[in-house]
Amino acid sequence: MIISERVGGQLVQHNAELHSIEADYDVIVAGLGTAGAIAAIAAAEQGLKVLGIERMSAMGGTGTIGAVIGYYFGNKGGLFEEIDEEVQRLAKLADYTKAAGVSADLKKIALEQRMEAAGVTIHYNATVIGVYMQDRTVKGVRWIGEDGISSAKSRIVIDCTGEAELSMMAGADYRKGRESDGKMQPFSNAIVWIENDAVKTFYTDSGYVDCEDGDSLSKEVIQSACCWTHQPDIFTEAPKFAKLAPLLGVREGRFIVGEQNVSFRDFINGTFTEEPLFYAYSNLDNHGKDVAFESELQQDWIVGASLWGLNFSVPIPLGALIPKGLDGLLVAGRSLAIDHDLAACVRMKRDMQKCGEAAAIVALLAIRHEVPLHKVPYDELKGLLMATGCLQEANHVGMRYGVPTKDDHEAVRGWLTDEQNIRSGLASDKPGIAIWSARNKGEQIRPLLQKWITLGEEPNLQRHSAFALALLGDRSAIPILRMIVQERDSFFPKTSRKYNQARGYAAIYLLGKLQDEGIVLELLNILHSREQFANVSTDAEFINHDDEYFFQYFTFSIAALFRIADRHSIHRALVEREIRKIVDDPDFSLYITFKPSKDVLYNMAETIRNMAREQFKRWEHTR
Incomplete structure (x- = not known):
């Protein structure tokens, strides 16, 4: 047996004895936040002996201590709804101040009452500092709290710390942030x-x-x-x-590398589990404004097709809660095994509460059948999850867009397949669904797209067909895309309910994707033309002031120049020289706003400067 700890950010392991520790539990839940509080209650109400360890002085996490009392999407159903109903009942019993949402303070009370009734042992103001392990199986934890250092054995540990801190102590692998610079969501x-x-x-x-x-x-x-x-x-x-x-x-921190990893690319390509624990549901709710530095796929989705506001459901498998190569340990909450792109969707409070409940039921069956976590029988697991409403087939709606009407009460649609419908969509002011549908059809529709880009008398059809061709990697779109950039086309599509992207800088992204060296001088000119970017369209929900409008053109131009010069090395010296003139100036600044305030400014100069310097280092190493 060993005790595994993190000291100064480094993993330290040494021999330890566990048999002398008297405290013994079926399940230990580390972190009683959004996922953890529900996990502890669900496990205890199934008859398991449960210990909950929480570093704060109350439970509920973001939805209570964090003062986020409303819900943003996520799927209904499961134990958390019983808790929320109890909160509403408590609110009617006494003269409590009304809350514009689920009362945070009453939810703390409801959670504690439910947990006490279930027999959970709770330690507040306590932090896990070590994990007991035998081979690659977690056997217990050590923590420090108001009584000093304590230890306990368990059959299963559920890591709900939010940052997978306990999993890191156990030696789990993890990912963090986006690929370009490691940055996470605001x-x-x-x-x-x-x-x-x-x-x-x-x-x-x-x-x-x-x-x-x-x-x-x-x-x-x-x-x-x-x-x-x-x-x-x-x-x-x-x-x-x-x-x-x-x-x-x-919103985002570490993600474990799981026995099964759920990525946005796999989901878009139709590769997902047939054995879900629950369905997450939201749009790709990335709160960042520096979309130009996100992954190519995320930019295809948000920039090329303006699909930021398209909601979709994601099935989450058991393997996404199990750190790869470990047993006796589950992860519940936002640090489950997803990628940075998908994290903007799979993090909503409803779904993270479901994740905690699902983890508890998995632990129950692993203990009941005395099997490793990944061997838990799915049919039995599914039945238990469906019984509480945590898992509901009705929650798997696929892609959902549009505003429900009387004639279309569900507003659930698939991608367009009829070429005439795609043409109509491309010719409209809401082209995103048609753009992505054309991308999906690929070679079948390429000849028509190539024909439609010649129809200058229908500018929306022409320009949006060029977008679809660019997403297919077709260079015949380049002349139209160049024209859009040169015009600084300020058209904002209305595909999404929010955060549509201007056609002008979206075309810059697509020219970078196609690595078009013919646009280099135009992009360099944009970098030096801040004063030209004013009078932003009132349709620009993503843009709150002129400098922010220029920020989009500036960052997409830099990112495109990097892609182009990666392929055409002849341009590297010029690109580096011109970008350095700007970003190496100590007075360089470029401000954006964040959600939801339009008045709080954030200087993105250091992000841009660091991205540029890292790119120049890579070029230096290839000379």
Whole structure:
């Protein structure tokens, strides 16, 4: 037996004895947040002996301590709905202040009451500091809390720490951030106030944080709390400030490498499990504005087709909760085995609560049948999950878009297959579905697309056909795309309910994708032409001021230039020289806004500068 710990960020292991430890549980849940609180309750109500360890002084995580009291998509069904119903019942029993959502404070009470009734042992203000292991199987944990250092044995441990911290102690492999620079989605900081006799919350996306870096985390906690939206010069009675949430709204951190890994690419290609634990549901809700540095596939989706607002359901398999090569350990919550692209969808509170419930039922069956976690019988597992509503076939809706109407109450549609319907879509002001449908048809529709780009009298059809061809890698789209860039085409499609992308800079992305060296000088000119980007269309939900409009043109131009010069090395010296003139200037700045505030500015200069310098290093190594 060994005890495995992380000291100074490094894995340290040494021999340990577990047989002398008296505390013995069926399941230990580390982290009683969004997923963990539900996991502990679900396991205990199935008759298991459960220990819950939580570093804060209350449970519920983002939905309670983090002051995010509403829901953004995710699927209904499961144990969490019983908890939410209990919150509403409690709200009617006494003269509590109304909440614009699920009352955070009453949910803390409801969770504790349910957990106490189920017999869960809870340790607050406690942090796991070590994992007991025999070979590659987790056998227990060590933690530090108000009573000092303690240890306990268990049959199954469920890691709900949010950052897969316990899994890291066990030696699990992990991924983090996007491929280009490792950056994760922006985090939020929420405040609570009283207005019209109701508790309300407000958040601002406040920047970027790496929770693995303690200094960075501490800095962002302080800086985000001092934002002028949170700390105004004058506090008023209406609305009346109540408190700052003591827990950051972190959207993304580590992802385990699982026995099964769920990626956006696999999902788009129709490769997903036939044995789901639950279905996640949302759009690709990436809160970042620097989309030009995201993966090519994510840009195809969000920029090339403006599909940011298209919702879809994702089946999550058991293997995505099991760190690869380990047993006795499950991961529930946002650090399950997904990729950065898909994380923008698979992280909603409803679904993460479902993830906790599913993990508890998996643990139950592994203990009942005395089998490794990956050998849990799926048919029995499915039956138990369906019995609570955690798993519902009706939740698997595939792609969903559009606004429901009386005649189309579900608004569920597949991709277009009829060529005339695709043509009509491309000719419209909502071309995204048709663009992606043409991409899916590929060679079958290529000749028609090549014909439609010649129809200048139908500009939408011509230009959107060029977009579809570019997504297919067809260079015949280049002349039309160049024209769009040269015109600085400010048309914003209306495909998505929000965050459609301007045709002008979307064409820049596609020219970079096609590695068109004929656009190099035009893109370099854009970099030096900030003053030209003004009077943004009122349709631009993604753009809040002129500098932010230029930011999109600037970053897409840089990213395209890098792609082009990667292939055509003759342009590297010129590209590097011109970009260095801008980004190496110590006064270089380029500000964006974050959701939902239009007034909080964030300087992206360092992100751009670092991306450029890393690219130049790569070129230097290939000379």
